[in-house]
Structures are given as structure tokens and as C-alpha cells.
Amino acid sequence: MKTKNTSKTEQVVDEILSYIIDHKLTLHDKLPSEEEMTELFGVSRVCVREALRGLKFLGLVETGTRRGTRLRQVNFALLSRILGFQIAVSDLSYYQLLEARLSIELSVLDIIINKITPEQLKELREIADCARYEDTPEAIERNYQRDCEFHRALLAISGNELLCSFSRLLEIFFARREATCVMSQAAAAEHQGLLDALENHNLELARGIMRNHLAKYKGE
Numbered sequence: 001m002k003t004k005n006t007s008k009t010e011q012v013v014d015e016i017l018s019y020i021i022d023h024k025l026t027l028h029d030k031l032p033s034e035e036e037m038t039e040l041f042g043v044s045r046v047c048v049r050e051a052l053r054g055l056k057f058l059g060l061v062e063t064g065t066r067r068g069t070r071l072r073q074v075n076f077a078l079l080s081r082i083l084g085f086q087i088a089v090s091d092l093s094y095y096q097l098l099e100a101r102l103s104i105e106l107s108v109l110d111i112i113i114n115k116i117t118p119e120q121l122k123e124l125r126e127i128a129d130c131a132r133y134e135d136t137p138e139a140i141e142r143n144y145q146r147d148c149e150f151h152r153a154l155l156a157i158s159g160n161e162l163l164c165s166f167s168r169l170l171e172i173f174f175a176r177r178e179a180t181c182v183m184s185q186a187a188a189a190e191h192q193g194l195l196d197a198l199e200n201h202n203l204e205l206a207r208g209i210m211r212n213h214l215a216k217y218k219g220e
Helices: 008-022 034-041 045-057 076-089 094-112 118-127 137-157 161-173 181-199 203-218
Strands: 061-064 068-071
Touching: 008 034, 008 045, 034 045, 045 061, 076 161, 094 137, 094 161, 094 203, 118 137, 118 181, 137 161, 137 181, 181 203
Parallel strands: none
Antiparallel strands: 061 068
16 A cells, blocks of 8 residues: 555556556566556656656666667666665664575575586685785775675576675675684685585585674674
């Protein structure tokens, strides 16, 4: 149900999305014209235009003078950046974000355990070292980048475009300065242990290592 605070434009966006689903439209299918939407949804053309402008900004539709408004391939990278911004400024608790990250990273292990190749394992081992031995700005930044790169690479192996788009969101959860040098060295060892478990097709061990690896962010 719509609340009193829901704007007319937001209602039209919902109407358009419902129309797309109900009519089983697919990529590049044409949407009704602005005039037709005005009649369908009982709103002004201004509301329709604002709604389409919002959907176009999100990369869900594209418009052309002669081609009309059509569904386009979703730009997951753009959507993840927008979602990442919303998460960053929201009032979600830090632990809620960590729980989301844990769910994603544990799930991806189920996907890649039987598809990871020796070549991919080799590449991951080359970037698995996120250890640092001093707290200079340069060392902290290197550690941060290597840690992000490792976790992004794991998600990429899944071949799941949606999961890969979330990899950028996960960077919100990486702290440049919270971990000590000792913790950083332990994390690097955990990366290698995780890869050993994947190489041996030991899913339960891999999941346990990942769970312990992320638990430190909760202070457990």
C-alpha cells in the first residue's frame, strides 16, 4: 500500500515496473508512450516524464526520438554505486552490514567450490597477501587495496554478474585503520588457508575460515 508520503512520481515508477512484470516485457521491448501511460495510470504527463527520467537515470530504460522508450540491459555497476551510497548514509547498524557481507561471501563459496580452476587459484594466491608490518599511510593503503582485490576476485569466479556488482559494496566494510599489523598478518594467512580449503574441495572448512576471517570485524 502507498503511504501518504509516497510521491506521485514514485507511484508512477511502481506502476511502470508492475506493467513491465505483468506484461512480461524483456530487454529492448518497447514501453507504452507517455500519452498511453497517462491514460493507463490516470496521472499527468509531467508525472510520467519524471518517473521515466528516474528509471533512465538508474539505467533501466532508454529513450529515442523514433524508437520510443525501451527496456535496456541493467547497469549493475551503476546500481551498486547508488546502493553503496545509500548504505553509507543510512542508519543501518554496522553489524547489519557485516551480516550482509557474511551472507554474500559464504554463499559465493558454495558456487565456486566446484568451478575454481588451478589457474584461478594461482592468481588468487598472488594477491592473497594483505599483510602489513608497519602503520605508514602507504602500508595501510596497500593492505586495504589487496584485501579488497582478493575478495572481489573470489566473487568474480562465481561468474554471477549480480554478485560481482555487490563486490564494490563490500568495500564499505573494509577498514583501513582498524586492524593492527598482527591482525593484518593473520588475515593474510587466513586468505591462504581459505584457498587451500577450496583447492581441496573442502567446503565446510572454507566456510569456517571465512566465518572466522570476518568475525574479527565484529570484535569476536
